[in-house]
Amino acid sequence: MIRARFAPSPTGYLHIGSARTFIFNWLYTRKHHGTMVLRIDDTDIDRNTSASLQSIYDGLNWLGLGWDEFYRQSERLDLHRQLAYDLLAKGLAYRDFTPASADLEDKPRGEGPWLCNPEMRGLSREESDRRAAAGEPFVIRFRVDRDPGYEVAFQDEVYGAQSKLTADIEDFALLRSNTMPTYHLASCADDIDLRITHIIRGQDHLSNTFKHILLFQAAGAPIPRFAHLPLLIAPDGSKLSKRRHGPVVSVTTYRDYGFLPLGYINFLCLLGWSPKDNREQMTLYELESAFSFEGVNRSNAVVNFSDSDPIDPKALWLNSQHLRSIGVAALAPLVRQSLAENGLQPYRDEDFFKHVVDTIRTRFSTLVDFSTKGRAYFSDDFDIDPKAQEKLDVPGARELLHELAERIAANPEFTEASVERDLRKLADERGVKAGVLINASRAALTGQPVGPSAFAVFTCIGRERVIQRLRKV
RNA sequence: GGCGCUAUCGUCUAACGGUUAGGACGGAGCCCUCUCAAGGCUCAAAUAGGGGUUCGAUUCCCCUUAGCGCUACCA
Numbered sequence: 001m002i003r004a005r006f007a008p009s010p011t012g013y014l015h016i017g018s019a020r021t022f023i024f025n026w027l028y029t030r031k032h033h034g035t036m037v038l039r040i041d042d043t044d045i046d047r048n049t050s051a052s053l054q055s056i057y058d059g060l061n062w063l064g065l066g067w068d069e070f071y072r073q074s075e076r077l078d079l080h081r082q083l084a085y086d087l088l089a090k091g092l093a094y095r096d097f098t099p100a101s102a103d104l105e106d107k108p109r110g111e112g113p114w115l116c117n118p119e120m121r122g123l124s125r126e127e128s129d130r131r132a133a134a135g136e137p138f139v140i141r142f143r144v145d146r147d148p149g150y151e152v153a154f155q156d157e158v159y160g161a162q163s164k165l166t167a168d169i170e171d172f173a174l175l176r177s178n179t180m181p182t183y184h185l186a187s188c189a190d191d192i193d194l195r196i197t198h199i200i201r202g203q204d205h206l207s208n209t210f211k212h213i214l215l216f217q218a219a220g221a222p223i224p225r226f227a228h229l230p231l232l233i234a235p236d237g238s239k240l241s242k243r244r245h246g247p248v249v250s251v252t253t254y255r256d257y258g259f260l261p262l263g264y265i266n267f268l269c270l271l272g273w274s275p276k277d278n279r280e281q282m283t284l285y286e287l288e289s290a291f292s293f294e295g296v297n298r299s300n301a302v303v304n305f306s307d308s309d310p311i312d313p314k315a316l317w318l319n320s321q322h323l324r325s326i327g328v329a330a331l332a333p334l335v336r337q338s339l340a341e342n343g344l345q346p347y348r349d350e351d352f353f354k355h356v357v358d359t360i361r362t363r364f365s366t367l368v369d370f371s372t373k374g375r376a377y378f379s380d381d382f383d384i385d386p387k388a389q390e391k392l393d394v395p396g397a398r399e400l401l402h403e404l405a406e407r408i409a410a411n412p413e414f415t416e417a418s419v420e421r422d423l424r425k426l427a428d429e430r431g432v433k434a435g436v437l438i439n440a441s442r443a444a445l446t447g448q449p450v451g452p453s454a455f456a457v458f459t460c461i462g463r464e465r466v467i468q469r470l471r472k473v
Numbered sequence: 474g475g476c477g478c479u480a481u482c483g484u485c486u487a488a489c490g491g492u493u494a495g496g497a498c499g500g501a502g503c504c505c506u507c508u509c510a511a512g513g514c515u516c517a518a519a520u521a522g523g524g525g526u527u528c529g530a531u532u533c534c535c536c537u538u539a540g541c542g543c544u545a546c547c548a
Binding site: 187 | 487
């Protein structure tokens with residue numbers, strides 16, 4: 001039984017790189033009928049905020065994939081401490097009484113890495129116990145094997161064979177002097193307790209994995225499989241950060257921009273992973289069946305945004321593909337919600353609403369487009385685009401539109417075909433090209449110079465409003 | 474500095490050592506057409522550099538360069 005976890009720390013919003021990690025974990029567990037664990041890694045009490053936790057939920061809920069089990073590390077601190085003390089008792093860890101403030105001075109850089117403080121590492125058990133009992137603060141450190149030539153090795157599902165000399169690994173901290181577990185301790189203790197079989201996470205943890213394996217071994221626990229994912233980076237090669245790159249790093253930005261969850265999921269999947277058969281637009285099920293670590297790349301992927309355009313053009317393209325291909329029944333509620341968020345209450349009945357959505361969606365790329373470019377379909381209060389205005393300003397166009405209004409009013413039939421007949425007949429009688437009247441009609445009815453076939457527009461606006469808008473022009 | 478990882482069109486990527494180095498986005502153009510999209514077709518665009526190994530390297534090895542990560546009582 002496969003068990004994987006997504007373990008964000010609530011110190012910011014849900015980062016798009018984290019979202020992708022979540023998605024890959026989800027895809028993998030779903031594909032193998034495993035269990036997806038969501039674990040909030042909140043052991044850094046100074047940096048955690050509830051707003052951040054909320055934003056993580058918001059992002060995850062928007063993606064809509066869900067999870068099977070949920071834990072918060074802050075509620076499991078005793079478990080973490082237990083492991084630290086077990087290791088201490090076994091001599092696999094030791095107390096370091098060096099004051100935290102002196103850390104930087106005690107760890108000179110430049111010549112080589114800081115590995116440990118031999119004096120503390122060599123403290124006798126009696127001495128260590130005595131000082132602890134006397135109330136002296138300490139940090140518990142893992143006692144890394146110092147035998148030259150001893151190495152930790154593992155087979156990463158993505159990066160292949162990995163190994164590192166333990167001589168190059170420092171005696172990392174497990175339990176802080178304030179008794180809070182460090183990330184390494186909490187993470188491994190929980191992974192053991194939750195029986196995690198696959199750790200799928202960002203490549204920034206690749207080097208940490210050696211420490212984690214040491215911990216798993218010391219705890220006598222089975223070592224999970226590891227799959228590290230290449231990072232998502234900015235066009236300049238730097239890592240995505242809120243301070244430098246702004247909202248492009250937060251998933252909620254894409255939600256607010258009008259992305260379909262599936263459109264964005266699909267986009268994220270294609271960053272650092274490929275089905276290797278040239279497919280791009282894929283359904284969730286297709287992604288699930290195609291996903292494998294073999295398809296995961298090893299080099300970082302650039303999210304292609306710029307100052308002038310905060311959205312990666314490929315993301316937009318993929319979203320538009322999904323927008324026009326998912327079932328109308330699934331799309332309609334999303335459009336309705338988006339319209340409502342923009343203060344528009346579509347007045348159509350459900351079937352008619354779906355018909356309209358289906359007609360206009362092929363030239364939109366986000367949900368928000370329905371409220372902007374598509375505003376006239378859902379409200380009488382819309383602006384006339386300057387280019388649309390030009391089509392109305394063609395000499396004689398207004399008179400023709402007024403006349404068209406009367407002909408439609410006089411014709412009890414109102415279908416694409418009947419309107420087309422009325423319009424072409426009128427154009428013919430007045431000796432103007434049908435195109436002029438067609439384009440002017442679209443401009444008058446929607447305020448837009450572009451859009452679906454004009455006759456389809458007529459039926460989408462509805463007979464009454466068509467007559468109204470044509471007369472008013 | 475030490476350790477680890479990575480390197481194919483502008484971007485995302487494909488290519489059991491043998492391909493005119495493929496696809497997609499974006500760009501340019503053509504067709505279609507009531508507009509704009511969509512769709513169809515065409516064009517421009519890449520193996521970081523240097524050494525090896527090999528009959529033959531995008532592919533394997535080494536070096537250089539560049540980028541990223543870890544090197545915290547952050548995660």
